[in-house]
Amino acid sequence: TTILAIESSCDDTSASVLMDGKILSNCVASQDAHRLYGGVVPEVASRAHQINIIPVVDLAIRQAGIKKTDLDAVAFTRGPGLMGSLIVGVAFAKSLALSLDIPLIEVNHMDAHVLAHFAEDPKPRFPFLCLTVSGGHTQIVKVDAPDQMEVLGQTLDDAAGEAFDKTGKLLGLEYPAGPIIDKLAQQGKPVYDFPEPRIPDLDFSFSGLKTSILYFLKEQIKEDPDFIQHHLNDICASVQDRIVSILLKRLRKAARRTGIKEIAIAGGVSANSALRSGLAEMGQKEGWQTCIPKFEYCTDNAAMIAVAGYFKYQAGQFTDQSVQPAARF
Numbered sequence: 001t002t003i004l005a006i007e008s009s010c011d012d013t014s015a016s017v018l019m020d021g022k023i024l025s026n027c028v029a030s031q032d033a034h035r036l037y038g039g040v041v042p043e044v045a046s047r048a049h050q051i052n053i054i055p056v057v058d059l060a061i062r063q064a065g066i067k068k069t070d071l072d073a074v075a076f077t078r079g080p081g082l083m084g085s086l087i088v089g090v091a092f093a094k095s096l097a098l099s100l101d102i103p104l105i106e107v108n109h110m111d112a113h114v115l116a117h118f119a120e121d122p123k124p125r126f127p128f129l130c131l132t133v134s135g136g137h138t139q140i141v142k143v144d145a146p147d148q149m150e151v152l153g154q155t156l157d158d159a160a161g162e163a164f165d166k167t168g169k170l171l172g173l174e175y176p177a178g179p180i181i182d183k184l185a186q187q188g189k190p191v192y193d194f195p196e197p198r199i200p201d202l203d204f205s206f207s208g209l210k211t212s213i214l215y216f217l218k219e220q221i222k223e224d225p226d227f228i229q230h231h232l233n234d235i236c237a238s239v240q241d242r243i244v245s246i247l248l249k250r251l252r253k254a255a256r257r258t259g260i261k262e263i264a265i266a267g268g269v270s271a272n273s274a275l276r277s278g279l280a281e282m283g284q285k286e287g288w289q290t291c292i293p294k295f296e297y298c299t300d301n302a303a304m305i306a307v308a309g310y311f312k313y314q315a316g317q318f319t320d321q322s323v324q325p326a327a328r329f
C-alpha cells in the first residue's frame with residue numbers, strides 16, 4: 001500500500017509518501033514571510049501554500065522513488081487549522097485523487113500529532129497518555145487505539161506554544177520564539193519565579209503567566225531600562241522552567257489517576273529540550289515508559305498525516321469528494 005499525504009493546516013506545506021507503514025519521504029516547505037509580522041498571517045499563508053504545494057508534492061514523490069500512478073490513496077489534513085490554508089491542501093488532495101481515481105482519506109491534525117509516534121520505532125503501546133503541546137493546542141489525551149482518543153484535559157486559554165511565542169514577543173524575539181527561548185535558556189538559570197496557575201483537574205492555563213511576565217518586565221525596566229538585554233538568558237530559563245513544570249505536573253497527575261505508565265509527548269513544543277529532559281527524569285522516578293518522537297515528526301509534517309491515514313486505510317475509512325475543510329471540530 002502506498003499513500004501520499006498532504007498537510008497544510010497552518011504555515012508549513014508538507015507532503016509525504018508512506019509505503020506499507022514505512023515513511024519514504026517527508027518534505028516540508030516552511031514560510032519565512034511571517035517572521036516579519038511576529039505571527040502567522042492567514043492570507044499570506046494561504047497564498048504561499050498555493051505556490052508551494054505542487055513542488056513539495058512533486059519532491060515527496062521523487063524522493064520516495066515512486067510514480068504518481070503507484071499511489072493507492074491520498075490522505076490530507078481536513079482540520080483543525082486556518083481555513084485559507086486548509087482549503088489549498090484539501091482542494092489539491094481531492095483533485096489528485098479524482099484524476100488518479102484513488103480513494104481519499106481525511107485526517108484530523110491533532111490525532112495525527114499523536115499518531116506521529118507510529119512513524120518509527122520504538123512505538124508506544126496502547127493504552128498510552130500523550131501530552132500534545134503545539135502552537136494552537138495543549139492537551140492530555142488518553143489513546144486506547146488509533147481511532148479511540150479521549151481528551152482528559154486541555155488549555156482553557158493559550159496553548160503552550162503560544163506561551164513561548166507571546167513571551168518571545170514581549171522579549172523582542174522573532175516568531176516563532178519557542179526554539180529561540182529554548183536555546184537562550186541553555187545559557188541561563190531559572191532565577192525568577194513566575195506563579196503557577198491554579199486550575200482544577202487536568203486542564204491548563206497560560207494567559208496568567210504571560211500577564212505576570214509582562215508586569216514583572218515592566219517593574220524591572222523601571223529600575224534598569226536594559227533589564228531584558230542584561231538578563232535575557234535567565235528570563236528565558238525562568239519562563240521555560242515554569243511552562244515545563246506546569247506541563248509535567250499535569251501529566252504526572254493524569255498518569256497517576258489513570259494508572260497508565262506508557263507516556264508520550266507530541267506537537268511542536270515537544271521539541272523543547274527542557275521538556276524532553278524533564279520528561280525523561282520524571283519518567284524514571286515514576287517508572288514510566290516514555291516515548292519522544294524525532295524532531296521532524298514533532299512540528300507540522302505530512303509524515304504524521306500519512307501514518308494516521310494508513311491506520312484509516314487499513315480500517316477502510318475513506319472520504320468522498322464532497323468533503324470540505326473544517327477549521328474547528
Ligand code: ATP
Pocket residue numbers: 009010080081109113133134135136137160161162164165176177178179182267268269270271272273298299300
Ligand atoms: P496546532 O498543531 O495546534 O494546529 P501548530 O501546528 O502551529 O499548531 P506546531 O507546528 O506543532 O504547532 O508547533 C509550533 C509551536 O512549537 C510554536 O509555538 C513554536 O514556538 C513551538 N516550538 C517549536 N520548537 C520549540 C522549542 N524547542 N521549544 C519550545 N517551543 C517550541
Ligand code: FE
Pocket residue numbers: 109113134135268299300
Ligand atoms: Fe500542528
